[in-house]
Amino acid sequence: MVSESIEAIQAPSWFAIRVKSTHEKRVTSLLEYQAYECFLPLYSSRRRWSDRIKRMELPLFPGYVFSRFGALDRTAIIKTPSVIAVVGIGCIPTPIDELEIAAIQRIVTSGFGLSPHPFLQIGQHVRVNSGSLYGLEGIIADVRKRDQLIVSVPMLQRSVAVEIDSASVTPIHTPKTNPSSTKAFCSAA
Secondary structure, eight states: OHHHHHHHHHSOEEEEEEEOTTOHHHHHHHHHHTTOEEEOOEEEEEEEOSSOEEEEEEESSTTEEEEEEOGGGHHHHHTSTTEEEEOEETTEEOOBOHHHHHHHHHHHHTOOOOOOOOOOOTTOEEEEOSSTTTTOEEEOOOOOSTTEEEEEETTTTEEEEEEOOGGGEEEOOOOOOOTTOOOOEEEEO
């Protein structure tokens, strides 16, 4: 019974590793050299310098590298140069579901264009940054469809569903709003 619990602890799982900014590729190389399985999802981006435009491969999740290892290997991982921490709750590393990693790997290898996008969740303040609704601020109330925004006007106690590209919405940080405020409330759906 004790050997079963040790095997369960040492069973390799995927973990997210927080690394120093711009050190993702370095940490991946160092961990692979130590024989750990790593995954660093990259996307292609064009960057402009004063004299040229260059295509670069950048981390899809800046500041993070995924690696598969047993929980007892955590100390060796943390001792790797440029590693800040293994992501978890408190001091306990939290494994990432195999299906989530597989989905990200599939997306990266699909050949479709991909790029990072801000994480949007219910209750988050957002601003529309393009189109005829430019400047509209609100709160995400529901997520149903990818390209739909639900705009709510609390003063009228009415809502309107509008089709809009979710890439046109960016998260904002604002203090709690006054319920009598005339701001519109939206939901990316």
